[in-house]
Amino acid sequence: MRFDSYHPAINLIYFVSAIGLALSFNHPVFVAVSYVCAFAYSVKLNGKKALIFNLCLIPFIVLYSLIYSSYNHFGVTNIRQNFIGNEITLESVIYGLVIGVIAASVIMYMSCVFAVFSSDKVVYLFGKISPKLSLFLSIVLRSAPRIKKYAGRINTAQKGIGMSPSQGSLFMRFKNACRLISVLITWVLENFVESAQSMKCRGYSLKGRTAFSIYRFDNRDRSFVVTIFLLLTITGAGWALDQTGIYYDPKIIMNDVTPLSYLFYAAYAALLLLPMILQIAGELKYKRLINEV
Amino acid sequence: MAHFEIKNLTFTYPTSGGKTALSDVNLKIERGEYVTVCGKSGSGKTTLLKHLKSVLTPHGDVSGEILFEGKPLSEVDLRQQSSKIGYVMQNPDNQIVTDKVWHELAFGLESLGMDQKTIRLRVAEMASYFGIQSWFHKNVSELSGGQKQLLNLASIMAMQPTVLILDEPTSQLDPIAATDFLNTVRKINLELGTTVIITEHRLEDIFHASDRVVVMEDGKIIADDEPHAIGAYLKEQHNEMFAAMPSPVQIYYGVDNELECPLTVREGRNWLSDVLQDKEMKVTSLVKKEADMDDVGTPAIILKELWFRYEKEAPDVLKGVNLKVPKESIFAIVGGNGTGKSTTLKAICNICRPYRGQVLIDGKRIEKYNSAELFKGNLAMLPQDPQSLFVKKTVGEDLAEMIPDGRFSSEEKESKVKETAEICDILHLLESHPYDLSGGEQQRAALAKVLLTEPKILLLDEPTKGIDNFFKLKFAEILNRLKERGVTILMVSHDVEFCAKYADFVGMFFDGNVITTNTPNRFFSQNSFYTTAANRMSRHVFENAITNEDVIELCKMNR
Missing domain, CATH: 3.40.50.300 (P-loop containing nucleotide triphosphate hydrolases)
Structure with a gap:
């Protein structure tokens, strides 16, 4: 039901469009929509922790706006002079706020990315570029925890004879730590030789390597693609009709809000909320089915 | 083709x-x-x-x-x-x-x-x-x-x-x-x-x-x-x-007979029955000289109700371990995987701190020792993976670094290294890179390194893992030599045959606890699953035959 059960390509399309659009729009309504959607989705995915984190971001938005406006003095609406005699303008404060909010939305989206993209999915997507690249990533993901574990083991072994980095005088500790690192490097090199042999044994150097994945592109993924592209097209039309344009310098100038504008806002919001809506709908349906039984 | x-x-x-x-x-x-x-x-x-x-x-x-x-x-x-x-x-x-x-x-x-x-x-x-x-x-x-x-x-x-x-x-x-x-x-x-x-x-x-x-x-x-x-x-x-x-083959050739050689324990049982058919059973148990558990002075190690867990929320690994290891003995702890055997060793050498209970080394609480005292001349552990002990380019350098600088001249140092290398039978390997040695050689080199701290108590974690039978024999010889020199050896092992043959006492570890402690003879003759192949093969006729040699001897006595 969660978005991560979809095909990695779908996850990628969604997040690229969501983050790309959030970065390219600076029309206040669109910015607000991205912010609210990112906020809601990250809380839905990561719960209480995300809520606290997102709330902590708000002071930073305000802070950024204050800093921005004290260094940039474009605009015609003066609010007051600061202590060195420069004008603080309404336009620069608002523009600072807009940038701050955009940055916050992107950060919140990134937290969603981390929740949805497992290492498998990243490896898979790289495999589409080059099978060797994805294999390389997979090897790195395998080696890192292994090396860490072995470092722990050497440490324990050295402790058992009183020569670990946590025993003895300060000088001895330092010496012991150096020894540990040097032998760890030897160990890594030594063991990679054997891993390389095992790779060769299974035909690693043959031409025409493929990348296997456990993902399947099914009808659910197809309908998602159709929907998301429909919504993207509508949003794109809004952009073509200049609904997303705005000037902050020297004066805030934007197009009038017409009934049609609401269609564009709605399409953009729907685009961003799509995974969350699908997840909630899935959960509700599941609950209903369970209750019926 | x-x-x-x-x-x-x-x-x-x-x-x-x-x-x-x-x-x-x-x-x-x-x-x-x-x-x-x-x-x-x-x-x-x-x-x-x-x-x-x-x-x-x-x-x-x-x-x-x-x-x-x-x-x-x-x-x-x-x-x-x-x-x-x-x-x-x-x-x-x-x-x-x-x-x-x-x-x-x-x-x-x-x-x-x-x-x-x-x-x-x-x-x-x-x-x-x-x-x-x-x-x-x-x-x-x-x-x-x-x-x-x-x-x-x-x-x-x-x-x-x-x-x-x-x-x-x-x-x-x-x-x-x-x-x-x-x-x-x-x-x-x-x-x-x-x-x-x-x-x-x-x-x-x-x-x-x-x-x-x-x-x-x-x-x-x-x-x-x-x-x-x-x-x-x-x-x-x-x-x-x-x-x-395998044990059945070794026993078969130890006893004069004309039957077909058994290869498995089942065949061995039948073979033994056939060999002893129509023979009057004169002796069914051996009288062995056994060490007595209670007849010793201060034990080298005493564990009093140790409780330990790795993380605050994790389940207990040690659940009230009680153990007494007599001085100058080889004590083996056997038991399944993940029951806490290795953790017990770590608790004894202060790598894991139990949250309840006491560890007494030589009658003194372990907290009273500082780490220099504890690991110089008192206690040393040989880890399960001996490779993790080595830190230098050659075995010789690795051994030499165990001797603190200053206290000894370089000749003294060298002779000390040589002496220990001789005990462990690795003199010919001093110039090799530790990673190039075979499993058995690494094990002995690691033992030599540990011995250079001159421990009175030696803790061994799975010492026979990945070693073939000759190296086991050699290893056992080394352990016996150390015992004679007054070293107490506590080992944790899966190797039932090894423990049966060489240990003085055996403790069974289960569910975070030492369930029973006994001499190998009594311990293994009581068990019917967790025991040696020789015992499984002969338990229907003999009472306490634990090793291949026991079975052969009893067979000869009854013919």
């Missing part, structure tokens, strides 16, 4: 100074055979196996010929060799390349350039056959050693090899996982007709199942025959390899 045919193969490593690693090896392996290659470590088993796959063949002078399915191996292309010749190595960890179980299963098939659909089916097939479904999506780092080795086997079998070569595949596994693994290999041989060529030091599990056993010595094949004949041959030649034979 033979599956593999080796003709007059001679091989010399470039660095060996003219000493041949393989000399004039001739071997013919038919399709679907199960061939066991045995021999002491360093006899050329691994070198021979590596010649059966071109990518693994070491550099050096080669003469002779290897035919694979009638064609010279060098002419069989890489693609064919990759899929048809499967090779499983010793270390389960090093062979795994990717981070996910499913990806590892598919690795070889990806190399062969197969399409998604085929790979999907093959992987599914393998996962079902090997029972991997429940951990199919796991990270490889979460698997146990046995699971890892099974994964290696499965990922090779996915390429549908016609021959499977295994180089001591179970040396890093505990006995239960090892037996499981070997049974799976047997199943593949029987059900799929895959040819199996295997080297092993745990002959108990595969000797009886082999179609043929090949014995190697100094790079030569000295015997190549079916198992019964091999036993007879080795006995006749008074070959050292006889010590590696």
Whole structure:
């Protein structure tokens, strides 16, 4: 039901469009929509922790706006002079706020990315570029925890004879730590030789390597693609009709809000909320089915 | 046409100074055979196996010929060799390349350039056959050693090899996982007709199942025959390899008789009944001189109700461990995997701090020692993985660094190193890199390093893991010598046979606790599952025969 059960390509399309659009729009309504959607989705995915984190971001938005406006003095609406005699303008404060909010939305989206993209999915997507690249990533993901574990083991072994980095005088500790690192490097090199042999044994150097994945592109993924592209097209039309344009310098100038504008806002919001809506709908349906039984 | 045919193969490593690693090896392996290659470590088993796959063949002078399915191996292309010749190595960890179980299963098939659909089916097939479904999506780092080795086997079998070569595949596994693994290999041989060529030091599990056993010595094949004949041959030649034979075979040749040689415990039981048929049983138990648990002064180690857990929320690993280890004895703790045996050792040398209970070393609480006092001349631990002790380029340097600077002159230092190296029988290895030694040699070098702290108490974690039977004999000698010099030895082991033979006391560890402590004689004769092969074989006639020698002696007394 969660978005991560979809095909990695779908996850990628969604997040690229969501983050790309959030970065390219600076029309206040669109910015607000991205912010609210990112906020809601990250809380839905990561719960209480995300809520606290997102709330902590708000002071930073305000802070950024204050800093921005004290260094940039474009605009015609003066609010007051600061202590060195420069004008603080309404336009620069608002523009600072807009940038701050955009940055916050992107950060919140990134937290969603981390929740949805497992290492498998990243490896898979790289495999589409080059099978060797994805294999390389997979090897790195395998080696890192292994090396860490072995470092722990050497440490324990050295402790058992009183020569670990946590025993003895300060000088001895330092010496012991150096020894540990040097032998760890030897160990890594030594063991990679054997891993390389095992790779060769299974035909690693043959031409025409493929990348296997456990993902399947099914009808659910197809309908998602159709929907998301429909919504993207509508949003794109809004952009073509200049609904997303705005000037902050020297004066805030934007197009009038017409009934049609609401269609564009709605399409953009729907685009961003799509995974969350699908997840909630899935959960509700599941609950209903369970209750019926 | 033979599956593999080796003709007059001679091989010399470039660095060996003219000493041949393989000399004039001739071997013919038919399709679907199960061939066991045995021999002491360093006899050329691994070198021979590596010649059966071109990518693994070491550099050096080669003469002779290897035919694979009638064609010279060098002419069989890489693609064919990759899929048809499967090779499983010793270390389960090093062979795994990717981070996910499913990806590892598919690795070889990806190399062969197969399409998604085929790979999907093959992987599914393998996962079902090997029972991997429940951990199919796991990270490889979460698997146990046995699971890892099974994964290696499965990922090779996915390429549908016609021959499977295994180089001591179970040396890093505990006995239960090892037996499981070997049974799976047997199943593949029987059900799929895959040819199996295997080297092993745990002959108990595969000797009886082999179609043929090949014995190697100094790079030569000295015997190549079916198992019964091999036993007879080795006995006749008074070959050292006889010590590696399964218990029933050793006992059989210890007793004069005309019956057929038993290979398994079941056959051994029947054989013993037949031998003693119509004989009046005069003696059914041996009188042994036994150490007494209570008749000793201050124990070297006392554990009083130790409780320990690794993390605050994690379950308890130690649940009130009580233990007394008498001075100058060899004390063995046996028990299953993950019951907390190793943790107990760590608690004794202060690596793990129990949250309740006391550790008394020599009657003094461990907290009262500072770490310099504790680890210089008092306590030392040999870890499960001896390799993790080494930190220098040569064994000699590694030993020398244990002696603190300043207190001794360089001559004194050298003589100390030499002396210890002699005790552990590694004098000839002082110039080698520690990582180049074999399992048994590493174990002894690590022991030497630990001994240089001059401990009164020696803690050993699985000291016989991955060591063949001769090294075990040597190792046991060293331990006995140390005991005579007043060292107390506490070891944790899966190796029932070793403990039965050499320990003075045995404790059974279960569920975070030492359930019972006794002398090996009483301990193993009470058990009916967790005991030695000799005891399982003879318990229906003798009361306390624990080792092969006991059974042989009792047999002789009753004839």
